Amino acid sequence: MDTTESKPLFTLSVAAEIIGVHPRTLMIYEKEDLISPERTKTNRRRFSKNDLRKLNFIRFLTHQKGINLAGVMVILETIERVKSEIPSIQKDIFPDFEDRDLT
Helix, strand or coil: CCHHHHCCCECHHHHHHHHCCCHHHHHHHHHCCCCCCEECCCCCEEECHHHHHHHHHHHHHHHHCCCCHHHHHHHHHHHHHHCCCCCCHHHHHCCCCCCCCCC
């Protein structure tokens, strides 16, 4: 695992700006257990590059595919369950998703 990809660097407002959503949207995603950012000792959220990739995929599913958050949860859980057997599962199902560099 690449530690630079999983290191929590980005604040809530910076992550929201990079993804192109309101900070409250990221708080809703967290409340719905779609994402679990790290917390600082003062309880501030910090997002990693891996978190940003996941958030970008969630945004794609909700904005471009019109999938509600319950549906997003099912998709994320399914991908997580089978990705060890089928590493390309996300790309196979959503070939139009562009996993762009967000930083």
